[in-house]
Amino acid sequence: MRDEPLQSRDASSRPPTRPATVVTGASSGIGRALAQVIAREGGPIVLIGRSPEGLSAAAAEVRKAGGEPFVLELDLSLIDAPQKIEDFVAAHGLFCDVLVNSAGYGLRGAAATLPIEDQLGIVDLNIRALTDLTLRLISGMAARRRGGVINLSSVAGALPGPYMALYYASKAFVRSFSLALHQELAPSGVTVTCVAPGPVRTRFLDRAGAGTAGLFRILPELDADDVAEQAWRGFKSGKRLIVPGISAKLTTLAASLIPSAAMLPLVGRLQLKGGDPCPCGSGKKFRKCCGASRFQRRRSAS
Numbered sequence: 009m010r011d012e013p014l015q016s017r018d019a020s021s022r023p024p025t026r027p028a029t030v031v032t033g034a035s036s037g038i039g040r041a042l043a044q045v046i047a048r049e050g051g052p053i054v055l056i057g058r059s060p061e062g063l064s065a066a067a068a069e070v071r072k073a074g075g076e077p078f079v080l081e082l083d084l085s086l087i088d089a090p091q092k093i094e095d096f097v098a099a100h101g102l103f104c105d106v107l108v109n110s111a112g113y114g115l116r117g118a119a120a121t122l123p124i125e126d127q128l129g130i131v132d133l134n135i136r137a138l139t140d141l142t143l144r145l146i147s148g149m150a151a152r153r154r155g156g157v158i159n160l161s162s163v164a165g166a167l168p169g170p171y172m173a174l175y176y177a178s179k180a181f182v183r184s185f186s187l188a189l190h191q192e193l194a195p196s197g198v199t200v201t202c203v204a205p206g207p208v209r210t211r212f213l214d215r216a217g218a219g220t221a222g223l224f225r226i227l228p229e230l231d232a233d234d235v236a237e238q239a240w241r242g243f244k245s246g247k248r249l250i251v252p253g254i255s256a257k258l259t260t261l262a263a264s265l266i267p268s269a270a271m272l273p274l275v276g277r278l279q280l281k282g283g284d285p286c287p288c289g290s291g292k293k294f295r296k297c298c299g300a301s302r303f304q305r306r307r308s309a310s
């Protein structure tokens with residue numbers, strides 16, 4: 009594992025020579041599974057995340073699968089993180105041939121009651137860091153006429169998500185951005201693939217508070233390894249969009265057919281639980297405040 013401090017390398021004296029895969033969100037879940045799948049083809053893989061334990065476990069898996077791991081412990085929500093990644097890659101005599109943007113998180117709850125900083129963190133990580141990194145690296149790919157980007161969107165990117173508003177909106181951005189880039193870069197031989205799964209068995213749902221409520225609860229969970237296999241296969245065959253799992257495909261189709269006037273209340277109902285803080289900011293539970301009539305109706309119906 010190469011995880012020396014940057015200062016120990018002189019980037020200017022070592023022209024980048026070897027193609028590498030750069031994976032964000034490599035310490036856990038889908039990113040970690042993708043790193044393992046890609047490692048089977050050999051070559052350097054730069055693993056990025058914050059958790060040292062997750063990263064060193066991922067590095068061991070990559071080495072075992074046949075790849076050469078390089079670990080970069082980094083908080084991607086910091087404004088200078090993409091520059092640090094570029095510097096790290098160059099300092100190790102590498103260039104980014106394939107970029108996997110998997111780092112991301114969501115939060116379930118009413119936008120009016122969730123902490124603003126935590127919601128803006130979704131914009132910083134899921135949108136800004138992904139965009140900055142992609143824009144920095146695609147020009148080199150286009151000039152070399154090879155490589156590409158795998159971006160993790162979600163089934164949530166296909167529709168607006170009341171009570172998980174920032175997350176759904178961030179994934180809609182990733183989807184739109186990735187599909188447009190796919191079109192722009194295809195003539196230069198660079199592939200941009202958007203991966204939009206339904207629920208996947210990782211730490212994500214619990215971290216988002218979506219493990220017990222929401223659209224993610226009613227759809228069957230996929231395995232991260234299966235999603236990674238499908239994503240890598242799809243990327244290698246130049247696909248623009250991969251929607252793993254039949255339920256995610258059906259949800260995406262329904263989102264395009266059902267009018268917003270019907271879809272939004274349905275998703276809202278799935279996403280807000282009676283015990284959640286009321287969106288009106290009263291500090292009371294939703295079922296005891298603005299949702300009282302809905303829960304009374306349910307009780308009298310049963």
Ligand SMILES: NC(=O)c1ccc[n+]([C@@H]2O[C@H](COP(=O)([O-])OP(=O)(O)OC[C@H]3O[C@@H](n4cnc5c(N)ncnc54)[C@H](OP(=O)(O)O)[C@@H]3O)[C@@H](O)[C@H]2O)c1
Pocket residue numbers: 032033034035036037038039056057058059060062082083084085109110111112113114133160161162163204205206207208209210211212213215224
């Ligand atoms: N699981 C699902 O149901 C699902 C469904 C559709 C789409 N997705 C998308 O798939 C992607 C991967 O999610 P997952 O399911 O694999 O979740 P996960 O297991 O929670 O992994 C998230 C990854 O993001 C990294 N990360 C989070 N905040 C970071 C930060 N500030 N700086 C650097 N790294 C950060 C985490 O690393 P550290 O904690 O080490 O920093 C971890 O490696 C996300 O973009 C998610 O939106 C997930």
